[in-house]
């Protein structure tokens with residue numbers, strides 16, 4: 170939503186005295202409205218929690234990972250090797266950017282609203298379509314890998330340790346993503362480097378999402394239902410519940426566990442595993458009383474890489490191969506609408 174050239178951020182709407190009603194562009198059609206109110210209490214403990222500590226039997230670990238990947242496409246990991254104070258630091262600097270800087274200061278980092286996934290401070294995920302319902306979310310997207318894309322001078326200068334924290338976090342999350350891709354490959358009887366070899370150089374983006382408290386959580390979504398485009402997403406959230414994963418046609422709210430990292434399989438993992446593992450459909454709901462923060466770290470291939478089902482996995486292939494850049498363009502143009510884009514590749 171652009172008014173007279175001014176980019177609109179949800180926070181600027183939420184900060185005005187609009188305590189009664191949200192603007193109509195943010196109201197979801199009845200079929201997409203959240204079933205549970207974002208009151209921070211609706212959590213579910215059934216989502217697998219996998220312990221990655223080093224002395225575990227690798228075969229048992231792969232079995233657990235395989236079950237979580239085929240039943241949920243998402244799971245928590247603990248003892249993941251990422252420093253716990255670093256998880257707290259990134260939540261702290263992320264929320265300080267949104268809460269402590271003025272709108273004018275934040276808009277100095279505005280992303281290019283005409284180009285999908287451009288780096289910086291934004292609010293609208295999709296490129297065009299004036300009639301699309303808008304998400305109740307602002308975000309800051311950072312390009313972190315390969316290192317040639319990493320330019321901390323484009324990231325917030327305040328708080329003073331912001332850029333250092335993002336860099337450290339990016340490095341540690343890449344190591345964890347590589348470890349998990351190895352275990353996921355192994356869990357299917359593939360060589361542990363199989364997925365990473367198919368991916369080539371890892372493209373990593375870190376998106377800090379900020380969902381201001383919303384006067385009508387029953388009518389809005391923080392982030393519409395989607396599956397992530399790439400291979401694997403590693404997500405942390407603050408203590409306000411809001412992330413939901415789709416399971417058997419129901420929405421399950423993901424418990425915020427401060428020391429755990431939530432793993433979400435993306436569409437390229439579904440393709441390469443020939444559908445044995447499914448990408449997880451998820452959404453974020455809003456909260457009537459509190460703002461919410463999440464940090465999602467995406468791991469994707471280069472735009473020129475083509476991804477197809479691994480020949481050894483349950484032939485014949487069930488998906489057409491796809492050039493990743495084409496997949497991304499279609500996703501941002503048509504919108505995710507749950508799994509519309511990957512379903513279009515089904516043979």
Ligand SMILES: O=C(O)CCC(=O)C(=O)O
Pocket residue numbers: 376378392397404406411412451452453462463465
């Ligand atoms: O905020 C969340 O919990 C979800 C974020 C997410 O799904 C995304 O950025 O793709």
Ligand SMILES: [Fe+2]
Pocket residue numbers: 395396397402451465
């Ligand atoms: Fe997502």
